[in-house]
Amino acid sequence: MKERIIQKSLASNKKPKPQTDQLEFGRVFTDHMFMMDYTPEAGWHDARIVPYEPLTIDPAAMIFHYGQSVFEGLKAYLTPNNEAQLFRPEKNMERLNRSNERLCIPKIDEEFAIEAIKQLVAIDKEWIPTSEGTSLYIRPFIISTEPYLGVAPSRRYTFIVILSPVGAYYKEGINPVKIAVENTFVRAVKGGTGEAKTGGNYASGLMAQELVADKGFAQVLWLDGVEKKYVEEVGSMNVFFKINGEVITPKLNGSILEGVTRNSVIQLLKYWNVPVTERKISMEEVLDAHKNGTLEEAFGSGTAAVISPIGQLTWEEKDLVINEGQTGEIAKRVYDTLTAIQYGRKEDPFHWIVKID
Template sequence: MSSQFTVEKTQHPKTKPDQQNLGFGKHFTDHMFLMNYTAGEGWHDARIVPYAPLSLDPAAMVFHYGQAVFEGLKAYKTEGGRVLLFRPDQNLERLNISNERLSIPQIDEALVLEGIKELVRTDADWIPTAEGTSLYIRPFIIATDAALGVHPSPQYLLIVILSPVGAYYPEGLKPVKINVESEYVRAVRGGTGVAKTAGNYAASLRAQEEAEKQGYAQVLWLDGVEKKYIEEVGSMNVFFKINGEVVTPALNGSILSGVTRRSIIQILQDKEIPVVERRISIEELYEASVNGTLEEAFGTGTAAVISPIGELNWEDKQITINKGEIGQVSQELYDTLTGIQNGKVKDTFGWTFEV
């Protein structure tokens, strides 16, 4: 245990949920990690305490001006009983990138990583072991100063909570149908698209709601200026296999740099499967569909890992991909990445951190 923070164990442990019916983000463990920030003092009072509601002033700035950032990563228990984190250093590095964009003070990444490790150790008996399950880790930071006025808060609270989860999509790797969004936009260069901030997700809800009413699982976002170039799918990065080459939109100042995205690119390169980061338009994708060179499509993210896309709806044109079935590369990537995460595939990249 780190001497830089304290641990207070709960006196009232919760009943653990059925591993076969976890859902996603519905259950939370017995403890949480907290750390405060005060201007002039810096980050302080790092601690693990029993999971409990927060008490905040109604004037807390997060409620009014949206100064909030978050991350998502997972812990896995191997068949041999080891507990592994997948690339937590990358998530904490990105948290600081989000902090910088929202004028939130930088965290000590090493200290927070030790706090996450100790929190996972404290609630290790909550880590599910059923196939496809994991322990989801949600670090987030909120502005807590009780004052109305548009300026960065002088006070913040960092919180880490844990949730045992099943598959993000109950249907598993079954390809989903996606609606190409033509009215709303996700982000623009110079905005907050590069940050993992709460407001980005709030702004996406209306398009998601309308897509679901039409029978689609998610939306494919186009760029916010020309509404022509593909950016993300839902809250995930997106990949397309066209004529033997895997293409993903290049990071352009409005697309979030996903840890899973980065990992998938490295796995593709390791397998010597051609992969390129570049601009790709929805017109190009449609033409590839028409001429038969659009072979696979999938989203990537921490929650779902790989989410195959079986159909796109663009301006009432139906783009069917691989006959609506998961592609060979998508399946291979899913098996490789989840295998590394749960210890079944040798980690030659040095991505896993043992708790």
């Protein structure tokens, strides 16, 4: 990408900011957004930061018909010194390009994309909330915009980044959630798009989630799409089990999203010399560990929730209450350490933090 200049057109009227104690996840958006376009002739071009506003897009744009899109999620945090910073943005841009490749979308310049995000967050820095557990959620995404009804990769795209001040993703916060193990529907299989962060993966999981939401479950736990035997991931999180002192997480297999927080958790556990293994794990193994008392903890990891302890898994009408429904020691330690690094309250020995100011 040759384009290195970001044009700026700032909003003349600023929107009122929400009370931080009333923040939900992803309901309110800041004053500005970043945009950049792609055509085969010009490549990625016309990088700009403009006021946040609705898009004007052709009804025949291919995104509406064939779902060719990818997205990412990361956050900006305020330190005690009022400095804004990002957490491992290079991992998000690397993954965005892996998703691009799978969806036949032209790759972006990762370094330039991070610079664009930094400039956008700097402009809307006053939107970063300061209450405990809040942050500024960053949503980069790419949509196919060519007006064409033929089934083929689009030749035009728009890359957009929007910002949203957020509170906790789950209303339970760091308190344990109830998860239902999904036996009927399938999220993804190896060779599909499961390891790409594309909208269709999430659309296909909505029915399963809706069916269990009324029963008090926060999410569903997906099993593999072939045998419906092996654990894969929760709807918006990767998953970890602590069994007999060892932390186990499903091995990446082509249908599991490679989470940035997942990777960070694994690095932290190894840093602490906590046994951690990436391998296939079946629900039968989880059930057996629960029966014999060696299932000590379970938790999910993701950018939105950071760490979400699992207090109960329900599978085939069996309720597996984990750690008496309480937050486990490892989950709490990982959460406290990750958030302390993210908010600049603790030393970052991994060089994960990228400063904006």
